[in-house]
Amino acid sequence: MNPYLAPGLILVLLLTVAIGAYGLRFARTTSDFLVASRSVSPSWNAAAISGEYLSAASFLGVAGLVLRYGVDVLWYPVGFAAGYLALLLFVAAPLRRSGAFTLPDFCQVRLKSVALRRLATAFVLFIGCLYLLPQLQGAGLTFATLTGGSYAWGALVVGVVVTANVAFGGMRAITFVQAFQYWLKLTALAVPMVFLILQWQSDGRPAVTPPGPVFHAATTVTIEQDAVLDGATKVVAGETLRFEAGDPVPRVSTVDAEFGADWLLPDQTGLFTTYSLILATFLGTMGLPHVLVRFYTNPDGASARRTTLVVLAMVGMFYLLPTLYGVLGRIYTPQLLMTGNTDAVVLLLPEAALGDGHLGRLLGALVTAGALAAFLSTSSGLLTSVAGVIFTDVLRPGRSGSVRDFRVATVLAALVPTALALQVSDMDVSQVVGLAFAVAASSFCPLLVLGIWWRRLTDAGAIAGLIAGGGAAMASVLLTVLGPPLRGGFAEFVGQPAAWTVPLAFLVMVGVSLVTGKRVPADVGATMLRLHAPESLRS
Amino acid sequence: MADPPPRPRVRVVLGDAASRRGAPDRARADLDEQTPVGEALVKGLVRAQLALALRLALVVAAGLGTLPLLFAAAPAVGEFKVFGVHLPWLLLGVLSFPFLVLVGAAYVRWAERNEQDFVALIRRPER
Numbered sequence A: 001m002n003p004y005l006a007p008g009l010i011l012v013l014l015l016t017v018a019i020g021a022y023g024l025r026f027a028r029t030t031s032d033f034l035v036a037s038r039s040v041s042p043s044w045n046a047a048a049i050s051g052e053y054l055s056a057a058s059f060l061g062v063a064g065l066v067l068r069y070g071v072d073v074l075w076y077p078v079g080f081a082a083g084y085l086a087l088l089l090f091v092a093a094p095l096r097r098s099g100a101f102t103l104p105d106f107c108q109v110r111l112k113s114v115a116l117r118r119l120a121t122a123f124v125l126f127i128g129c130l131y132l133l134p135q136l137q138g139a140g141l142t143f144a145t146l147t148g149g150s151y152a153w154g155a156l157v158v159g160v161v162v163t164a165n166v167a168f169g170g171m172r173a174i175t176f177v178q179a180f181q182y183w184l185k186l187t188a189l190a191v192p193m194v195f196l197i198l199q200w201q202s203d204g205r206p207a208v209t210p211p212g213p214v215f216h217a218a219t220t221v222t223i224e225q226d227a228v229l230d231g232a233t234k235v236v237a238g239e240t241l242r243f244e245a246g247d248p249v250p251r252v253s254t255v256d257a258e259f260g261a262d263w264l265l266p267d268q269t270g271l272f273t274t275y276s277l278i279l280a281t282f283l284g285t286m287g288l289p290h291v292l293v294r295f296y297t298n299p300d301g302a303s304a305r306r307t308t309l310v311v312l313a314m315v316g317m318f319y320l321l322p323t324l325y326g327v328l329g330r331i332y333t334p335q336l337l338m339t340g341n342t343d344a345v346v347l348l349l350p351e352a353a354l355g356d357g358h359l360g361r362l363l364g365a366l367v368t369a370g371a372l373a374a375f376l377s378t379s380s381g382l383l384t385s386v387a388g389v390i391f392t393d394v395l396r397p398g399r400s401g402s403v404r405d406f407r408v409a410t411v412l413a414a415l416v417p418t419a420l421a422l423q424v425s426d427m428d429v430s431q432v433v434g435l436a437f438a439v440a441a442s443s444f445c446p447l448l449v450l451g452i453w454w455r456r457l458t459d460a461g462a463i464a465g466l467i468a469g470g471g472a473a474m475a476s477v478l479l480t481v482l483g484p485p486l487r488g489g490f491a492e493f494v495g496q497p498a499a500w501t502v503p504l505a506f507l508v509m510v511g512v513s514l515v516t517g518k519r520v521p522a523d524v525g526a527t528m529l530r531l532h533a534p535e536s537l538r539s
Numbered sequence B: 001m002a003d004p005p006p007r008p009r010v011r012v013v014l015g016d017a018a019s020r021r022g023a024p025d026r027a028r029a030d031l032d033e034q035t036p037v038g039e040a041l042v043k044g045l046v047r048a049q050l051a052l053a054l055r056l057a058l059v060v061a062a063g064l065g066t067l068p069l070l071f072a073a074a075p076a077v078g079e080f081k082v083f084g085v086h087l088p089w090l091l092l093g094v095l096s097f098p099f100l101v102l103v104g105a106a107y108v109r110w111a112e113r114n115e116q117d118f119v120a121l122i123r124r125p126e127r
Helices: A005-024 A030-038 A042-053 A056-090 A092-098 A103-111 A114-147 A151-202 A271-287 A289-297 A301-332 A342-354 A358-395 A403-423 A429-453 A459-482 A488-495 A498-515 A524-532 B014-020 B026-033 B036-065 B067-073 B075-079 B087-123
Strands: A219-222 A227-229 A233-235 A240-243
Touching: A005 A151, A005 A358, A042 A151, A042 A289, A042 A301, A042 A358, A056 A114, A056 A271, A056 A301, A056 A342, A056 A358, A056 A429, A056 B036, A056 B087, A092 A103, A092 A289, A092 A301, A092 A429, A092 A524, A103 A114, A103 A289, A103 A358, A103 A429, A103 A459, A114 A151, A114 A289, A114 A342, A114 A358, A114 A403, A114 A429, A114 A459, A151 A301, A151 A342, A151 A358, A151 A403, A271 A289, A271 A429, A271 A488, A271 A498, A271 B067, A289 A358, A301 A342, A301 B087, A342 A358, A358 A403, A429 A459, A429 A498, A459 A488, A459 A498, A524 B036, B036 B067, B036 B087, B067 B075, B067 B087, B075 B087
Parallel strands: none
Antiparallel strands: A219 A240, A227 A233
């Protein structure tokens, strides 16, 4: 095992707890605790938002997908970044001006409906758990891959550290922690990439292009499931195969991956899936509960806009890197295409390319520390927002509670996903994250966009749209994750549902609102003024 | 060391001070009282901001959203190489991010200008 690994991981954990404790000194009241008293500077806030957003799916998953499927999955990082543009264009400033801290708050401010607030709370909890689960799973799988230890141990450690940090530090501490973790994640991918590219140059720039991947060095691969190699040779689980440098990588029947021109060139079919993915990621970001909470920490609407722009730049800068890891992984770690463990490419690439000398091991420990930061920061942010919703809407509806209640809410919010993560270990990390985006895009995106820009939205319309669009997306998620394997066009339809659930949600919301026009809140004019007029005009 | 005598507490209220600036004028009153004129002013701002956002969303839809169709309709585009890199990799993996940031920067600039125009309209209704 890599000797730098344990010290690196312990350092990240200690720094996280230490910065959290440092922040705690400033957190004295419930208001400090929940919204950092709105005194966080824009650059800190932007780094914190980015740090919170770049999850395990971004840090590990994107590179793994590129290694496996090639150019077609580049829509994932593009969409993850473009989501912030949609947020900037349609939501950022008005949402900040609304004064809402959570999505249910926004429902109350805009439509004054308790039933809608309850429904929105249910959606926040569903999306929060759906997004928290793969983070903990990813943590467990990383620990298992690198240390050979148990999956449950890794998931449990991250779960406990995150819960303690959120419960005792609140968001003020979390802001500093998240900002630190953005820069850690960027460094952890950027520094090794410099050395990897130098190594690639000195290796004579081996090509990734067809006829297909070859082994860069002699490699031993252990087969984990009974399979057929290249459609001819049968292998059984536990068998070890030896490949020499220059041997072509065989296709394993149990691992879904693309080879040759399929990998290199855009798919000629599958437009439905591509556009569905684009819709889900472009429009889903604004509906993720942990993203919106952050906007309350901006002092006013204009600074919310500027912060979002900085976030877009920071996130975009980060997403240049995972693609390179995926491409270089094709050269240096092609055995992952045989084992199917492609999510580990970022973790394994430094040692595979640079050898197991000090440099390779040091950089390997650095990327692992970055991965840990990814799990910690996203799950902290999610937990803060889910706990915030439990705190305000489930524990003490309508009354302001104490810091102790927030701690109880945090523990409650962490229990379900941690318990689920210990049970389920074989779900696909990036797929679950994509489904969370689809649910958010078909529920909260129409609610926010119509609520902010359209006066005639009614509570009945919003409820009907949430149930129709969000409900359909939720049903698709449950069918995909828990149901039997599906085939053909129907599988595409359900596996990537945003292309039909998002328009459905918009249509139902608009249609029902028009029919129930009498229910438009009487003070919609005042609300619109509050959402859109600059703060300098407030009296 | 002896503690200095406690200073009396000062209540700092920025919002009130800002609102006290200048005499109340007609357009401000229209806004606050939700008269038809005030409604029309707010509607104008909302419409301007929405039109701006939709226009820029259209730019992104045209710039990025048409790419899958283009790659499917004209496979030759996918084979085209720039500096040894296939065009789709370059467009999606690298160029899309600065493009998004540019669109975002343009939006922030123009949205702030819309707001300044609105404030100017309210503050100086006589001109």
